[in-house]
Amino acid sequence: MSKAVIIRLSKYKNIIKRFKKLGFVKVFSDNIAEAIGGTSAQVRKDFSLFGISGNKRGGYIIENLLEKISEILGKDSLQKAIVVGIGHIGGALVNYKGFENENIKIVAGFDIDPARYKNEKNVRIYPIEQLKDFVKKENIKLGIICVPDIAAQQILELMISAGIRGVLNFAPILLRGNDTVVINNVNLALELENIIYFINVQDKEMQSS
C-alpha cells in the first residue's frame, strides 16, 4: 500500500474524529472529501481498497469507520517514541502536547550535551550513551532524529542497533538505513524552495495572460 494512501487514511481518521466530536453519527464520502480537500470518489476508492464499506444511501457510521481505520493504521495502542538531539527542534517536540491526541507519546529525549539533561516539563532527557539500554528495556520502536546533519547517520545506526524500527529525520541529508527500518524525512528548506518555485510559476502565468 502506498505511502500516499496511508497519509490520506490518517487524514480521514482525523477529520472523522472531529465530526464525531461535533456530535455526528454518520458521514458521507462527500463530507470527508470536502474536509480534507479531495474528491468523494477517492475517499470511497480508498475505503474500498481496505475493505471498508458503508451503507448505500446511508453513508458511513462514524463509530465503525474509526474502528476500522484505527485497526488498519495500527494505532489502537499507545505508541512510544524517543527524540535524539534536544536542541531547537527536539525541544519543541518533547514539549508538544498535540501528539497525545494521536496516541503517540514521546517518553524520553537523548543528547550528547550535559547541559540538556535537565528535565523538560514532562519528558526526561538522558545522555546518548543510555539510548540503547533504554530503547531495549522499554521496547521503543519509534525514533526522531533532531541532531545536526553531520551526526544524523551515526544516530540512525545507533537507533537501528538498539532495535528502533521507524525514524522521523529532521536532518537535511539522505540517511542510509536497511530493510529493518523505515525512514521518513522532514526537510523544511526543501519545502520552502518548493513554495518559492510555485510562486514564481504563478507569477509567470499571470504575466503571460
Next chain:
Amino acid sequence: MSKAVIIRLSKYKNIIKRFKKLGFVKVFSDNIAEAIGGTSAQVRKDFSLFGISGNKRGGYIIENLLEKISEILGKDSLQKAIVVGIGHIGGALVNYKGFENENIKIVAGFDIDPARYKNEKNVRIYPIEQLKDFVKKENIKLGIICVPDIAAQQILELMISAGIRGVLNFAPILLRGNDTVVINNVNLALELENIIYFINVQDKEMQSS
C-alpha cells in the same frame, strides 16, 4: 510541473553543491542518483524535462548545472520570509541558520503575545498587528504559520491580505486559501502515524514468512 519533480530538482541542487565543495568539476547522473537515493535514468529524464543537457560520456559540468537549476527554481536572489507564532516551532525556525545556505532568510517574526516581543538572536519579533504593513513595505512573499491550529486560518487570511504568496503551515488543519497563494503543510503527527503503519506492515510480513 509536478511538486515531486521540483523537490527532486532541489535535492539534485543540494548534493551537486556538496560535490562542488569537495572540489569536483563534473558529475554523472549516476553519482547524483546514488547520492539522493534514486535512479540515474530519472535524473536524466528530469534534466531533459527542463532542457538541461550534459555531455555524452563527459557527464555534467557542475557550474553549468547549478546555474541552470537555480534559474529554474528561481533562487538566484535571496528570498525573505516571515514567521508567525514564535512559540516552540516558530522559535526554532527564527533561530535556525541552515536556511541561509539555501538563500532563504527569515527577516521577522510576529506574535500576539507581548512576552515574545523581545528580539531573538538575529530576528526581531513584532506584534501581529504590524504584519500587514511590514509585509507590504518589505515586499515579503513567503510566510510560515506556527500558531495553534485554531488561529491558523485567520493568520492565513491576514497573510493573503498583506500580499503573501506562499505559505508553509505547521498547524494540523486544512487551510482554505485561494489561487493567489500556494500552501504546503508540515504535519508531523501524520508523518509519525505513517511510519507506525509501515512498521506494522513489516512486522506482519516477517511473521508470515
Next chain:
DNA sequence: GGCCTAATGTGAATTTTATCACAAAAAGCT
C-alpha cells in the same frame, strides 16, 4: 408496497509518473 432519490462500490478509462532500453555522441586508447 411501489416509486423516487441519494448514496455507495467498483470496474474501466484516463492521466500521471517512473522505468527500460538503446541509438547517438564523445573520450580515450592503440
Next chain:
DNA sequence: AGCTTTTTGTGATAAAATTCACATTAGGCC
C-alpha cells in the same frame, strides 16, 4: 584513424494513481 567504452538523451513501455461513470442498493415518502 579506427575501435572500444562510457555516458547521455529520449522515445517507448510499464506501472501507479486518480477520475469517471454507472449499476446497485437502501431509505424516505406517498
